[in-house]
Amino acid sequence: MPKKIVVILRKPPHGSLFPAEGLRAAVAVSTMDTTVVSIGDSVYAFLKETDMTLYKRHLEFLSRPMLEEAKPLLVHIDKVSLLERGLTEEDLIEGVVVKERDEILRIIAEADVTLTF
Amino acid sequence: MATISFLFFSGPYQSESPETVVELAKAALAKGHKVKIFCYMDAVNCVMTVQKEVPGVTNIEKQFRELITKGVEVRLCTLCMLVRGTKDTIEGATKAGTPDLAEMAEGSDRFLVVF
Numbered sequence: 001m002p003k004k005i006v007v008i009l010r011k012p013p014h015g016s017l018f019p020a021e022g023l024r025a026a027v028a029v030s031t032m033d034t035t036v037v038s039i040g041d042s043v044y045a046f047l048k049e050t051d052m053t054l055y056k057r058h059l060e061f062l063s064r065p066m067l068e069e070a071k072p073l074l075v076h077i078d079k080v081s082l083l084e085r086g087l088t089e090e091d092l093i094e095g096v097v098v099k100e101r102d103e104i105l106r107i108i109a110e111a112d113v114t115l116t117f
Numbered sequence: 118m119a120t121i122s123f124l125f126f127s128g129p130y131q132s133e134s135p136e137t138v139v140e141l142a143k144a145a146l147a148k149g150h151k152v153k154i155f156c157y158m159d160a161v162n163c164v165m166t167v168q169k170e171v172p173g174v175t176n177i178e179k180q181f182r183e184l185i186t187k188g189v190e191v192r193l194c195t196l197c198m199l200v201r202g203t204k205d206t207i208e209g210a211t212k213a214g215t216p217d218l219a220e221m222a223e224g225s226d227r228f229l230v231v232f
Contacts, residue, residue, distance in 0.1 A: 021157065025157075027215065028216050028218055029218070029219045032222070115218075115222065115230065
């Protein structure tokens with residue numbers, strides 16, 4: 001049985017390369033049972049106006065897999081982190097999904113491996 | 118014997134993170150476990166060969182040499198090395214990519230992330 005992997009993005013895209021590197025790593029592990037979650041300041045990485053030059057292609061790869069049988073890997077945005085920053089779902093790009101905190105915690109709890117960025 | 122892998126992010130001489138990874142790796146080795154370390158982002162600079170000996174400061178190069186001598190697999194993110202101009206790394210530390218990180222995640226009994 002493939003391992004469940006969760007890539008946790010925590011850091012902001014401004015002043016940090018961690019979201020870009022986390023998504024690069026997510027591409028590498030995407031052949032496994034992988035989920036990407038965005039919590040804390042990393043939610044700024046997925047705002048419509050954010051410069052995504054460094055990781056746009058990673059997001060595209062994850063959301064539009066080349067193999068027909070592969071399911072899209074959408075970034076799960078923590079709703080609480082979003083609201084705490086005065087943001088709403090309408091501020092976000094397409095290709096991400098907003099999830100309740102309980103769901104984010106469940107994903108992390110069920111993972112065999114967590115890759116934190 | 119278990120396989121314990123580390124995803125490690127920090128460069129040398131700014132925090133105690135390299136020392137923490139080294140000590141955890143040594144402790145795992147002492148218990149008979151196999152240890153792998155993936156140096157990501159600034160951590161690739163931990164294995165440069167030009168590190169100066171400073172009294173009172175742990176020499177990270179020497180520590181990583183010791184780990185490799187004891188059988189620890191040290192892998193270096195090649196892209197991270199390229200953007201930092203990291204060259205002249207210690208013998209035994211191998212260039213790698215994120216697919217190697219995926220392999221480590223898949224093949225390890227425990228996977229630890231150290232910033």
